[in-house]
Amino acid sequence: MASPRLKREQSFDFEEASAQEAMGSASASYSPPGGVFGISPPESSPRDGRKRRKDRPSWVKRTFTPHFDGHLWRKYGQKNIKDSSFPRLYYRCSYREDRQCLASKLVQQENDDDPPLYKVTYTYEHTCNTTPVPTPDVVAEQPAPAAGDAYLLRFGSSASGGIHGDAHQQIERDQRQQQQHSARRPFMMLSFDSSSHLHEQQHEFPPDQLPSAASPSFTAEALPPPVPPPTTTTNDGGDLFSTWDSFRYGLDDDHAHLGNHVYLPDDCSGGDDNY
């Protein structure tokens, strides 16, 4: 009897090494040129499905909300990693089979802070052409960012803009988690997730570099008046979930643009915003 393992799913033969080399070491953040790799359609031998990891295009970002990046993911694995206190979670695009979307991501918690910081490694760009949920969320707890008060502001992906219901559910689950986190202890959280298909203006602040809410250039009040949201959910308990379409938040000059978050592990600060 042949082992079912013999049945290898899709196998792809990507030669992305050149792209990696162009970006430097494999561990550096990789910014997909134009947001699209030179992806070839699935082909070649079955064994290449497990392409050498170094050859696969990937980029890293750190975020407090690893599940909010505007795409719909399906978890397919979890593994404890050596030298890591936290398991690594494996996700792939939910449209992998439907649209041969190769995008996948690895989520690994990096610390036990509140909220915890996650390192997300994306592999391959989305080719599913699904609308990456252009409806960010704003979650603001505590009306005024007074000293010591919790202040949570999240620009995440919401489901109201064309995402499927299951994605909505997933997001809601995550929102609940975030709420639970935020309810435990005062903290400040700023995380910006939105449609990633544009691959532009993405920054993320490490926890120790989060712009202060009191900063004149980075306050909740500084937010541009949002487009009237198609759906706005307000929790009576004081939490506010606001969603609106096509929201992009930019800060000029020496302040980061906020629209998506990105981590710049090395010195990828010049030129295009890294991804």
Next chain:
DNA sequence: TTGATTTGACCAGA
């Protein structure tokens, strides 16, 4: 009933 998640095993790369 259907789809998502969990989890142990397999396999390839380092």
Next chain:
DNA sequence: TCTGGTCAAATCAA
């Protein structure tokens, strides 16, 4: 040889 990435059956949840 070890570790990490993926598969797929079993299980869970909606």
